[in-house]
Amino acid sequence: MWFPDSIFINMEPADFSHAGFPAETRKKITAKLLSGRESAARLQSLLQSAAATDQDPRALATKILTSFNESISILESAAAELSCPDHSLCSDLDSGESRRSTEVKNHLGRANKRRRLMNTRVVMTATTEDNYGWRKYGQKVILNATYPRSYFRCTHKYDQGCRATKQVQRMEGMDSEIMYKITYICDHTCNTTSPIIASTVASASDSYNLISFSNSHNGRLTEGTGHSFFCPNDDDPMKVRETTTTSGSTNHEVDLWSELKDFGSLQTTTMTNQYYFSTGDDDADSLMFWNGCLQ
């Protein structure tokens, strides 16, 4: 089974000393991360070795995912406690990337141009879950969609000519768990830090933990839920499908489905071109997903 060997990069030792987390929380996070790193190292060794061993790489991969999932869950819980201990200021995620506390804003008196009363303010952080900086440049109401679609561009669009954009849209019909569809279009050409290879699903606190991959039909992205992946630097047809948008820009969709469908520890269900993956760990608060270029 093909496995992204670059998944182990960008895993710098975490420094939580300045984050204000309790010592017990730091201890938990450290333990989980160490466990994950150890499993990752074993798996890497396993993959690099042609010799047969009694260890199942899939089990190791699952263990790695679980370790990082739990670490991130602890981090998120602790961060939530620190930012709004009484949760009185918590609000739903508009674009799925809200980070700052919000303030009630009254938009009356603006010539009736703004038709809704905002009780939250969503501000992009400098970097998002994929470690790139994004700036929102538009939002549209989509036909037959409950929630609007937000459009983001790379913050280096003008200074470095980066053409990367992404679209974020909250999915409907999942009232019990808030879930966002994130579509990445064009790869980053800007000179920034490398994307984090594995990250958590951008969602509200107790989001459903899924990975999904879009299908392409007739060369165009057709349907998907959760995240779509594009990568321009991999010419392996088993991993990447090249698609062309109507605007002429070229996208590359990582076809992880063909790789993960045989991944025994993953549970899959199929819903009209939508593939849902879960780790099978019902207690997991989040699920790792491959994010960024897989080369």
Place this chain on the structure above:
DNA sequence: GTCATTTGACCCAA
């Protein structure tokens, strides 16, 4: 003052 978000307007493909 600078930077990010909001949102109506505009453009274009179907």
Place this chain on the structure above:
DNA sequence: TTGGGTCAAATGAC
């Protein structure tokens, strides 16, 4: 004509 993507002026936060 309509719907989706982008632009840019207005506005707010820091």
